[in-house]
Amino acid sequence: MEKRRRVAVVVLGDIGRSPRMQYHALSLAQQANLEVDIVANGGTEPHIAIKENPSIHLHKMKPVNLAGVSKISSALALVLKAAIQFVILVQFLCFKIPHPDIIIVQNPPSVPTLAAVKLSSWLRSSKFIIDWHNFGYTLLALSHGRGHIIVKIYLWFEKYFGRTANGSFCVTKAMQHELAQNWGIKATVLYDQPPEFFHPASLREKHELFGRLENNICHPDGIHDCISTVHKVEENQASCYQIDHLSSTLFSTMTDNDIFLKPNRPALVVSSTSWTPDEDFSILLEAAVMYDRRVAAALNEDDSIEEEKLWMDINDGKQYLYPRLLFIITGKGPERRKYEEHIKRLNLRRVAFRTMWLTAEDYPVLLGSADLGVSLHTSSSGLDLPMKVVDMFGCGLPVCAVSFSCIKELVKVEKNGLLFSSSSELADELLMLFKGFPEDCLALKSLRDGALATGSSSRWSTEWESHALPLINQVIEGKHRD
Template sequence: MGKRGRAAVVVLGDIGRSPRMQYHALSLATQASLKVDIVAYGGSDPHAAILKHPSICIYKMAQWPRLMQKLPWLLRYIVLLLKPLFQFLVLLWHLCVKIPAPDVFLVQNPPSVPTLVAVKWASWIRHSAFIVDWHNFGYTLLGLSLGRGSRFVAVYRWFEKHYGQLADGSLCVTKAMQHELAQNWGTRATVLYDQPPEFFHPASMEEKHRLFLKLNKELRHSEGIGDCISHGSKHMRTDDPNDSLITTISEDGVIAKSIRPALVVSSTSWTPDEDFGILLEAAVMYDRRVAAILNEDDSVKEEVLWDEMNNGKQNIYPRLLFVITGKGPEKEKYEQKIKNLHLKRVAFRTMWLSAEDYPSLLGSADLGVCLHTSSSGLDLPMKVVDMFGCGLPVCAASYSCIEELVKVERNGLLFSSSSELADQLLMLFKGFPNACNVLASLRNGTLEERSSAAWATEWEEHAKPLVLEVISRNSS
């Protein structure tokens, strides 16, 4: 079988919410000079670089009917059997019929069932190589909802391990996962650390201003909540259409306002492996502790504090504006909790941003917060990688291998409780915006590390040799 010059990237999920697989597709097309077919679900648009690339084609699969997700709980286990069968047939049809035969299938794991089974079958039928990119373990994610002792979880783990071992090659995201695969799964994997592509970078003042003007209405006004941003100090309110919440235009061009809230960004999938309640509790603690420190008694006092900050008294703690991006099953539950908080110095906004606006938001923020703790304890949060690519320091939830990514007191801090996160917010933002020495130091460390790594470099060194090797071996 000769080489075909094609690769297929397989994601049993929304391709717009699968950044690593998007980057794989771009690298396969640009660095390995292959034509790339992406087989995935629709929902969110991928980055424009994917949509515009002449060598990349996207095939969107039909999804499990939403009506089936609203069945009574007694039918839950029947659905657990029927849904993978439906997905298997749809996936196999696309891999074996809809797309041209590739030299190699590159598949994201998890989900493992039925993805690994379908891709392996397709690789047999089409005489193609088969590479698994291990982002996490699917059985540990299933265990979050069914319990680790469930028979379904045991069966799922068997399929994941068996078909993972049948792959012609494997990539993984951490050294800890590489060790686990080698010792307990009999699978040899190459570590490919996540790195952001070039379009994740610190935003210029002009880019910040354009973004904040675009999001002005969403940032200034909350749905059903009168908070410290939408109904706050007179410094927050303006009728100037060229004036945003964070930036303004002066004689010298676009500048950041001296009196502004600190912008904190967190991206979440609103799932059980990210306890968003920790962030809400930390916000409440920050609000109460600042109130106690400043002895706020009324709104008049609040105006005085803003005026003091404007006059250079840098012992003032700013208002915090948390922008939470993402989609997921627990979003509505937490949005209702946010409405019931009634905080004086903290506000929340939840939104979904385009693939172009999301990097701009990260590059414009003051701090990132990551709540990801990993169902297996062996993967790393891509959202932190993206934040670092934009020069954004991070406070991240601590777990077993997170220090492979977050270097404490260099590019971020780790927390294990809501109280610890609240302490970090107080420490980092004291004296905002001009006298936050620790925050400035973390940002400098993030920028220094950003300059030393790039996705294209990592992919060229670690992934490309594996891809070319399995293609060559399979075609000979």
């Protein structure tokens, strides 16, 4: 029996937060019938499909922590960290995993990843492919500026080792053009597409998810807003009528095994973020403040009205022209705590925020249960696309996205989403889309139809088989060279 070929998938980062590389691994195992070794940092758990596939083997490296050295010299810490990561990665690729026929590596980070993979592929007579998600030097330039000597060295490193690969994927046509014209690299465009587990959620899936998230949404520690306060009123009313709390959530009610969405539910807006400088989260916060103030002005309400009384009126059958908005922000990252403190000081009456991290299994259900998605991704290079928007379309979720150079490769304005360049524009879009929610918001329903069509038109498996598999086979057989 012929021995199965092997592929190493390399991520110098948290594999659980690298969905595209997880999808590569699944496709390599399921569609190409290869043995797959994932070499990555631990941290967040990957999707259950990764853990349950017998052809995928996960090898976790320990993240390098040099906090003590950083206090003495940040430059020295960076050099030491890169050197240690280089040694660890080479050790894994050369000694701790079986011989790979091909190595597929995520870029960025470029330093020291590309050099380590190049050396390992040479020592083990393997081929290697780079999957260009973005450019590492542009991310470094966010904090140092493009003219900084460190950024210039990083650019040279990334370009030099990028040219030594046996093949390349990239995420947009704009990036493909940049690589060809200015880097001398021929890359195959492999668009991000949603896998099959991203789909619109059923009523039962929504109800069960809202039940699992009930405490995080309705009983957050130390937060009193239009969600936590109103839900307390609703719970008291339910107790008076002896309604089982488990049969009712903020958004849904189950009666005799039938599930209904509440007509007075808040509109659910989802945004996922890595809480990094290339996503200006303040735009969303400012838009939320504007929405809150403009709705108050439109309704000409008396500010002395207590919020509890305001929403008890809704339960009595009255409905406002504009709904409450609940923003659920998912993700981990360095600036999360700063923005959480900012959110606490906003004092909004019709908008609430919740920040959380969801499992890989719950995240698609949340997208499939939401009413609108928001993307704040602007791209350090201007040449990559936000994968979160792809996932949202897979769930039939329309999107409001920050406008930048190549975003129109993905978001078709007034078909599956809208673009904005300022907080004021985003506030205008929220007011327009949610007017008359939930039944009379025709513009939102039209965009949802467009998002459903976009999400169902192509899936990761078909995109991968058409564009990735041919290149991988060519590289393995030695018929392709950049």
